[in-house]
Amino acid sequence: MAAKENLSVVSDEKDDVSKDRPTRDEAEAAIRTLIQWAGDDPAREGLLDTPARVVRAYEEFFNGYSACPKALLERTFEEVDGYDEIVLLRDIRFESHCEHHMAPIIGKAHVAYLPHRRVVGISKLARVVEVYAKRLQIQEKMTAQVANLIDEVLQPKGTAVVIEAAHQCMTTRGVHKSGVTMVTSRMLGAFRDDAATRREFLAMVGNPAAGQSPFV
């Protein structure tokens, strides 16, 4: 009885999403339903372990929900010896899933900021991209989330994020347009207000709008 009370206290502390989270068995049952919906027999030998595998894959695809991107940027370095030029991490490959079709989005992000006293380890910038990517996304939202977080936590003179990605919901279904990539950007601070800073950033990135997309 006491244990039961403790459990209910724990679940009250969680947010609404995790409180309503189905069990692993329920998630596997949902995959069996989708297999049947597709027209196959989830009881045939080749498909028996598929629901468990898919659920494990989902844990990997969507592990960004259990991570806090803000915490990644909170450890900063202040000894930069007056460095005040652009810091750019280019070609951060990511895999995400679109929130409309749950189909893969595969692309790369370019993340830059103009430091104001503080810098952060560059691997942390890549981790921020990854945490947001490992959620259900639309590219525009992900671009804004990465830029806004860096701007909020590091408080640099400017932040710029460009994302180029191919959406499999466009290439394997619907309009079936292969080779199409979408480019989104968010420029804040000096990258938005100062044309020379923005030009320098875009030159460093290599003008993604020109359509060079080696990752597709």
Ligand SMILES: [Zn+2]
């Ligand atoms: Zn989609």
